Amino acid sequence: MAIQNANAVNGNPNHPNSQLKDLDPAKLKVNLAQRLQPLPALSTLKFGETHTDHMLVVSFDPKTGWSDPEIKPYAKVELDPMSSALQYATNCFEGMKAYLSPDSTPLLFRPDMNMSRLASSVHRLSLPPFSTSALLTLIKRLVVVEKQWMPPKSGYSLYIRPTVIGTKSTLGVAASDSALLYVICSPSGPYFPLSRGLGRPDGYIKPINLLAVSSHVRAWPGGTGGHKLGLNYSPGFLPMSHATEKGWDQILWLRGDMVMEVGAMNFFVCLKRDDGDIDFLTPPLDGTILPGVTRASIMDIARAHTSSLSFSSSTSNTTLDGLTSRLHVSENPLTLTTLIQWSREGRLIEAFGVGTAAVLCPIGVIGFEGEESELPSTEAKDSAFTEAGASYPDGNIERPSSLVDSKESKEPEKELIKEGGKIALPVYEKGIGPVASALRERMLDIQEGRVPFAGFTTGEGGQGISWSVECV
Template identity: 40%
Template sequence: MMSELHINLSESLKSKPASDALGFGKYFSDHMFIMDYSSEDGWHDARIIPYGPISLDPSAMVLHYGQEVFEGMKAYRTPLGEIAMFRPDMNLKRLNNSCERISIPQVDTEFVLEAIAQLVRIDQEWIPDGEENALYIRPFIIATEAALGVRASKQYMLMVILSPVGAYYPEGIHPVSIYVEEQYVRAVRGGTGEAKTSGNYASGIKAQEIAKTKGFSQVLWLDGKQHKYIEEVGSMNVFFKVNGEILTPALTGSILQGVTRDSVITLLREWGYTVVERVISIEELFEASRQGLLEEAFGTGTAAVISPIGSLSWGDKNTEISGGVTGELSQRLYDSITGIQRGKLADPFNWVYTVK
């Protein structure tokens, strides 16, 4: 099927940034993958071309009605010099789930994965050195039909771009402070919360800005109906260790089905922990903290992997977690997942995809 992929290599390669000054999402590699869709021809014209601007009609439907989905994954260089990706099949499966919710035609995940692997092979010199560095892979689909009117587009473009990145949070694996958001909501059940679509992230920007002005790293979202039950922390799934048991919000339709979330649950159960997926109220959590039972809290996601939570602020209540330092379990999870991702630890679950 790769015979359908056309490749046009750049004649002028860009200089690469220093591996100790990457930030996150600031630099982009030399090439990108594009594939088009029309209602007449389906997905077609798959190609890898030099990275650069794209042309869109001012009436392109994505600009007016927000039909867009995306994913995020990473590529790493292993100690043996191989290129590894972590569970990309799950990311592409979730991409199709998002497409279903946003009424975008689904893609052939096997073909797209092969195309991504080819793109990473071509731009492999952009995989940065460094323990916390990686090559971030961003597939996304936008509605490109030139038309006004609230309906599904008849034309789309799938693109994949690559970005060498460092740690997502300046704190790295160090604990972050979290502000419990009580006014704004990210998503509601029946909405688009379980889809990875840009509107979900746009709706969170205002609350994030407010949190930062108050000195917090991120927000903890509560449910959109009662403002009572915990959903996500920023753009990550969230876990709490309470009296030896691991709690995480159930996937009720407004929470993203995180790949790292699934990996963490699998590891924890393998290690003998009891993991409970259920609704968790913010009152319950603060009461557990008052009783000294809240032992650790952390967010999980592709960008940061594991982000320990050092403190929570809810109204006039504040609580420190794990003494404000990275908890033992958070560190173990981070070391285990990144170790598997980078080929430094055994991969008993066959999570790693080797780019050959």
């Protein structure tokens, strides 16, 4: 089968690769491992540290195209020291998950979006194109082989990491016309495990504390921030280590005053409106923000919930449990200055990050760089939380007079940012606010096959959301 998919050859049917062999699932070779690893206890799983028994491997040769794909025992990959991936970071990847449904059927959540994003990343690096539908078929075959590695427990999954690397051996600064595509799997539990003990209620999710950083920039206009490339992640390791040394959990990336992402997650905030509804905001996809699958799904769920409260065409699947407020979804540029202002006004009621690995993680404190950028002690932090507002069984929040430092400041927010300080989000009994909790639970219900997509609507007339939860 020749490469003839216009999308797979960067939109050009006359692309030089159009007559080369494309990925062909019909030619898949399966070489099973003779000795299988013992399955790990769920309590020992840490994200990304355990691999399964097999991997999918296929290579691209500029003269012949893609080789016959092979599922084989997990093994190290050999590379020439001059390989493009090692010299010029020509590598990209995807993160996706397979879940077990209640009847033990493996499910992939919106894999078409992952395949589309991977193809976009490959194009951005000028690596050889491929058929996304063929790759998805091959991934499904790998998941079937590794089904025993899928934890049969809610909140657990089989994390799937498709990767494409340039393998051309030359020190010349040019695109790689040869490549290696491989897919590995890792059984995974909750990215941020539920906390137990210390008087916490069951299901308590510990909020993460962020240090807002502008001295290092994750992405910029015209760059590669909107693609899932390895080179986007490693430059963040140094500022992240500086933040953790000061006691922070993650970084809130800034570009100037503009809010970007939370570590490797998309950022959302909830603002309380005077009419009782909630503004649900996230930065727009301007080329600097990764178009997250979880990001898009969370927004779809929020829109469906609001539609279900507005139109008679709704179904029980669209309304979020325990949430009576409408969520007004908007993609708008966010700045640290406006976050501070909303916090001072008592409007900022929730903030969280979302992504494939973590699903959804609540945020407790956002610190600004400056003299006061070190995370306060536990006692001081708890005091700040108490002042910021308490949660009650009905989900109502006691509005604080200010969510920024305990001392009053009449200086402009720009000066406050310069000097350093913090925003303390309201505290909730289970660590996670009602909006984030409802969205997270609905995401897990859908991903794990407990709630079907049928009936999800985005507006009057029952216009459906086009999602795919594919059986393997």
